[in-house]
Amino acid sequence: MTIKAIQEDLIDEFSMFEDWEERYQYMIDLGKTLPLIDEQYKTQENIIKGCQSKVWVHAEMDSDKVVFTADSDAIITKGIIAILIRVFSNQHPQDIIDADTDFIDAIGLKEHLSPTRANGLVSMIKQLKMYAIAYQTQLQ
Secondary structure (H helix, E strand, C coil): CCHHHHHHHHHHHHHCCCCHHHHHHHHHHHHHCCCECCHHHCCHHHECCCCCCCEEEEEEEECCEEEEEEEECCHHHHHHHHHHHHHHCCECHHHHHHCCCHHHHHCCCHHHCCHHHHHHHHHHHHHHHHHHHHHHHHHC
16 A cells, blocks of 8 residues: 555544544554564664654564554554554655655644644654665665
């Protein structure tokens, strides 16, 4: 599936919920399905800077696609990173680099986060794209 198609699926899924309490619960449920990072990667180097909670992300190449795993010590943050990994994992590095993140506004996520969580969201996106840039550079 393309990044755009996954984003559209998420927009559709979130639009089924009437209020933000239901959307938060769905985000928490998504966090429970997150492909967890191996304990050996829960290191300082893999913590995303700029997040209030601890969020660890590991990336590796599988064939020509970037595969992300992650974990967080907070349930909302775990849901946020689960959404981002669903969108960006198993994609080509250049597609991750080129992808827009307008779907975040479309599902209303950013406007319903506290300022510190919104900053954390931006940091997560930035880090995922930095991994993609690093892998794309290796491919060239």
